[in-house]
Amino acid sequence: MIRRRRPHLRWLPVLLCAGVASAAPAGDPIRGASIYQRCLACHALSYHRVGPKHCGLLGRRAGRAPGYEYSAAMRDAGFTWSQQTLDAFLAAPTQYLPGTSMGYAGVRDARDRRDLIAFIAGASRDTARCPPAQGSEAQ
Amino acid sequence: MTAEQTHRYRSDASATSRRRFIFNSLGMTLSATAVALLSGRTELARGAGTHTAQSPAEDVQILNTALAAEREAVAAYQLGAESTLLTPPVLKVAIQFQGHHREHADALAATIAKLGGEVATPPASYAFPVETLHNQADVLNFAAGLERGAVSAYAGAIPLFANRDLSNAAASILADEAMHWAILRQALGLDPVPGAFFS
The missing domain is CATH 1.10.287 (Helix Hairpins)
Known part of the structure; x- marks a missing residue:
C-alpha cells in the first residue's frame, strides 16, 4: 500500500533549508569586528573601495554587487556567497578562485573565519551600518 | 653587580x-x-602550505591590487589634508605619510610595467565616509584603519608572490605602513603597538 505524503510535509525540507540559510553564523561577531580590521585596506561594509562592499554579502551571487568592477574570475564564479562558500574562499582566496583580484593568502584560522563571517552577517542586518538599500540590493 | x-x-x-x-x-x-x-x-x-602565484601575470594581479590600495591611501590623506580638521603638526605628518604612499604607488606601477604587465587605470573618484569625519580624531581613526588594513594586506600578499624579490619589497612597504599605524595610534592616545603579532 502506498501512503501519500501529507501535503504540508512536502514543504518541510524547504522550510528547514530556509531556516539554515537565515540562521546567524555560530561565530562571535564582536571578535569578528576586530578581525575585520584586516580587511580595511581594501574593503568597507557599505561602499565599494578597492574591493566590493560587504553589506548583504551572504546570499549575494558572487561577482554581482552592482557598481563594482570584478575580475573575470569572480564575475564568472557562478556561486552564491553562503557561510560555506565564504569560509572556503577566505581560507585561501587565490586557491579557491584562481584569478581573483584578492591577492591575499587567507584567514588561516577557522575560528577567525567563523567570527569574521558572523560579523559580516550581523552588520548586514544592522541598518545603521548597512542601510536597507545597500543590504538588499545585493540579492 | x-x-x-x-x-x-x-x-x-x-x-x-x-x-x-x-x-x-x-x-x-x-x-x-x-x-x-x-x-x-x-x-x-x-601558512607554510600557502598557494603561491605560478606566473608573473599572477604577481602583476597582486601588485595591481596593492597599487589600487596605495592610490586610495594617497587620496584619503589628501581628503584629510584638505579637511581643515588637522592641526599643523598633524597635517605635516599626514602629508609625509601621503608622500610615502605615493612612493609606494610609483614603485608598484614601475614594477608592474617592468614585469610586462598593464598598470590598472585609477578610478575617477573614491568613496570615503566624509559624513563621519567631524574632527581630527575622526580623521586619524580613519587613516589608522586604512594603515592597519594595509599591514594585513601586505602580510597576506607576501607569501603569494612567485618572485621572492617582490615579497621582499612588499615586506619593506609593510614595515613603513606599520610605522604609520603606530604613530597614528600614538596621536590618538592609544597604545601604539598593541600586540606582538599581527596578521
Missing part, C-alpha cells in the same frame, strides 16, 4: 653559549615556520 647577579649573568651567558653551540654543531637554522611554531603562532605555521 652583586655576586648573585654576576652568577645569574654567567649562568645566562653560559646557557646562551650552550644553545648556540647546539645549533651550530647541528648546523640548524630556524625557518620562519619553525619560529612561528616556537612562538605558539600555529596559524602562521600552517
Whole structure:
C-alpha cells in the first residue's frame, strides 16, 4: 500500500533549508569586528573601495554587487556567497578562485573565519551600518 | 653587580653559549615556520602550505591590487589634508605619510610595467565616509584603519608572490605602513603597538 505524503510535509525540507540559510553564523561577531580590521585596506561594509562592499554579502551571487568592477574570475564564479562558500574562499582566496583580484593568502584560522563571517552577517542586518538599500540590493 | 647577579649573568651567558653551540654543531637554522611554531603562532605555521602565484601575470594581479590600495591611501590623506580638521603638526605628518604612499604607488606601477604587465587605470573618484569625519580624531581613526588594513594586506600578499624579490619589497612597504599605524595610534592616545603579532 502506498501512503501519500501529507501535503504540508512536502514543504518541510524547504522550510528547514530556509531556516539554515537565515540562521546567524555560530561565530562571535564582536571578535569578528576586530578581525575585520584586516580587511580595511581594501574593503568597507557599505561602499565599494578597492574591493566590493560587504553589506548583504551572504546570499549575494558572487561577482554581482552592482557598481563594482570584478575580475573575470569572480564575475564568472557562478556561486552564491553562503557561510560555506565564504569560509572556503577566505581560507585561501587565490586557491579557491584562481584569478581573483584578492591577492591575499587567507584567514588561516577557522575560528577567525567563523567570527569574521558572523560579523559580516550581523552588520548586514544592522541598518545603521548597512542601510536597507545597500543590504538588499545585493540579492 | 652583586655576586648573585654576576652568577645569574654567567649562568645566562653560559646557557646562551650552550644553545648556540647546539645549533651550530647541528648546523640548524630556524625557518620562519619553525619560529612561528616556537612562538605558539600555529596559524602562521600552517601558512607554510600557502598557494603561491605560478606566473608573473599572477604577481602583476597582486601588485595591481596593492597599487589600487596605495592610490586610495594617497587620496584619503589628501581628503584629510584638505579637511581643515588637522592641526599643523598633524597635517605635516599626514602629508609625509601621503608622500610615502605615493612612493609606494610609483614603485608598484614601475614594477608592474617592468614585469610586462598593464598598470590598472585609477578610478575617477573614491568613496570615503566624509559624513563621519567631524574632527581630527575622526580623521586619524580613519587613516589608522586604512594603515592597519594595509599591514594585513601586505602580510597576506607576501607569501603569494612567485618572485621572492617582490615579497621582499612588499615586506619593506609593510614595515613603513606599520610605522604609520603606530604613530597614528600614538596621536590618538592609544597604545601604539598593541600586540606582538599581527596578521
